[in-house]
Amino acid sequence: xxxxxxxxxxxxxxxxxxxxxxxxxxxxxxxxxxxxxxxxxxxxxxxxxxxxxxxxxxxxxxxxxxxxxxxxxxxxxxxxxxxxxxxxxxxxxxxxxxxxxxxxxxxxxxxxxxxxxxxxxxxxxxxxxxxxxxxxxxxxxxxxxxxxxxxxxxxxxxxxxxxxxxxxxxxxxxxxxxxxxxxxxxxxxxxxxxxxxxxxxxxxxxx
Amino acid sequence: xxxxxxxxxxxxxxxxxxxxxxxxxxxxxxxxxxxxxxxxxxxxxxxxxxxxxxxxxxxxxxxxxxxxxxxxxxxxxxxxxxxxxxxxxxxxxxxxxxxxxxxxxxxxxxxxxxxxxxxxxxxxxxxxxxxxxxxxxxxxxxxxxxxxxxxxxxxxxxxxxxxxxxxxxxxxxxxxxxxxxxxxxxxxxxxxxxxxxxxxxxxxxxx
Numbered sequence: 487x488x489x490x491x492x493x494x495x496x497x498x499x500x501x502x503x504x505x506x507x508x509x510x511x512x513x514x515x516x517x518x519x520x521x522x523x524x525x526x527x528x529x530x531x532x533x534x535x536x537x538x539x540x541x542x543x544x545x546x547x548x549x550x551x552x553x554x555x556x557x558x559x560x561x562x563x564x565x566x567x568x569x570x571x572x573x574x575x576x577x578x579x580x581x582x583x584x585x586x587x588x589x590x591x592x593x594x595x596x597x598x599x600x601x602x603x604x605x606x607x608x609x610x611x612x613x614x615x616x617x618x619x620x621x622x623x624x625x626x627x628x629x630x631x632x633x634x635x636x637x638x639x640x641x642x643x644x645x646x647x648x649x650x651x652x653x654x655x656x657x658x659x660x661x662x663x664x665x666x667x668x669x670x671x672x673x674x675x676x677x678x679x680x681x682x683x684x685x686x687x688x689x690x691x692x693x
Numbered sequence: 694x695x696x697x698x699x700x701x702x703x704x705x706x707x708x709x710x711x712x713x714x715x716x717x718x719x720x721x722x723x724x725x726x727x728x729x730x731x732x733x734x735x736x737x738x739x740x741x742x743x744x745x746x747x748x749x750x751x752x753x754x755x756x757x758x759x760x761x762x763x764x765x766x767x768x769x770x771x772x773x774x775x776x777x778x779x780x781x782x783x784x785x786x787x788x789x790x791x792x793x794x795x796x797x798x799x800x801x802x803x804x805x806x807x808x809x810x811x812x813x814x815x816x817x818x819x820x821x822x823x824x825x826x827x828x829x830x831x832x833x834x835x836x837x838x839x840x841x842x843x844x845x846x847x848x849x850x851x852x853x854x855x856x857x858x859x860x861x862x863x864x865x866x867x868x869x870x871x872x873x874x875x876x877x878x879x880x881x882x883x884x885x886x887x888x889x890x891x892x893x894x895x896x897x898x899x900x
Contacts, residue, residue, distance in 0.1 A: 510813045511798075511800065512738075512799075512801070515800075516719065528826075531895055545768075586879075590852075590856065591798050591852050592717070592719075593717075593718065593719045593722075594871045596856060600856075601856045601857070603853055603856055603857055604857065612843045628868075630735065631864075631865075631868045632868070632872070634853065634865065635850075635868055635869060635872065637849075637853060638846060638849035638850040638852070638853045638865070639842070639845060639846040639849050639850075639869075641848075641849040641852055641853065642844075642845035642846050642847065642848040642849025642850070642852070643845040643846075643849070645798050645845070645848055645849070645852070646841065646844060646848065649797065649803060649807075649808045649810055650808070650810055650811065656839075658841065658842065659843070661835075661838045661839070661842055662842060662846075664876075664878070665839070665842065665873045665876050666872045666873060666876075667706065667739070668875070669871075669872050669873075669875045669876055670872070689891075
């Protein structure tokens with residue numbers, strides 16, 4: 487493994503460890519000292535990548551707000567569904583994604599960095615607007631409102647799941663989609679949408 | 694005003710001030726000293742009601758988890774809608790309600806006190822089960838799943854609204870109900886449901 491490749495891997499290890507600590511302890515209680523203990527890196531090794539806790543938090547927020555676009559589909563609404571399914575699938579698997587929710591509801595972190603909710607809502611709105619322009623949506627649907635509701639429900643589902651981990655995250659996203667889609671999609675479009683949770687694993691490999 | 698009445702009022706003043714501080718600064722950063730400054734009570738006056746910050750947090754959580762029942766309606770599903778409308782209406786008006794969400798997503802407070810999400814979900818599930826038993830729901834509806842989704846979305850809507858206060862809380866709850874109800878209620882029931890945000894103010898006076 488070359489030096490650059492090793493550096494990329496170390497950077498990822500640090501980000502994932504910091505994300506796990508933000509998730510478990512919150513922003514204030516996470517310290518560089520604790521992170522060094524967790525990653526078993528030297529102080530210099532860590533500072534080579536990140537100069538401060540602030541930089542770590544920003545890097546996590548930036549990384550997850552740059553949502554990788556979902557693969558193109560014949561129906562734009564399917565792409566919106568795919569975005570929701572993928573987020574649900576990755577949330578328990580990607581500590582950076584969980585830390586993004588945590589940092590966004592943490593008062594101190596929010597005051598320092600804001601949230602990335604607007605980017606998430608914009609990404610959903612863009613797909614829903616494209617779906618509307620192609621005649622896939624029912625007439626009453628307001629893309630901005632529905633996109634914001636998805637972001638809010640997504641965050642709420644995650645936060646409830648953290649506190650009451652008896653449910654299945656994927657199932658709860660599926661419940662959301664099943665309840666909401668029939669009142670968003672034109673009937674002909676609805677029949678063609680694939681909302682099965684199995685779809686998410688395949689999408690994850692494809693993006 | 695009698696001594697007892699005055700004590701009840703002072704207790705409420707303290708709870709609302711503590712709730713506002715939990716909302717603004719989080720659990721850890723809220724202190725009894727700060728609360729004394731805010732309420733202009735003496736230390737003894739405050740300790741007469743609450744012995745510690747823990748007790749204050751518990752009292753707020755207990756008070757808001759004892760959701761006042763909504764007035765009975767010919768349709769049980771209307772009572773579920775009314776519960777959702779009332780929560781949306783009271784959230785920006787009742788600091789205790791906001792503090793309940795804050796304390797439930799605050800890692801330290803959650804570790805100490807747990808959350809009241811189960812009570813909220815149970816209250817919704819009970820109404821939805823009663824609605825199902827009366828034939829008001831479509832056949833595929835799982836009361837437990839829908840009740841949990843309402844709690845999650847409700848919490849998420851609140852948390853997004855805190856961060857992006859450009860939206861109207863009431864509108865966002867209405868969007869949720871409008872998107873979800875057509876896929877929950879039997880058509881004959883749906884036509885009779887009143888989901889207008891104006892309804893909430895009247896309900897608030899009635900409960």
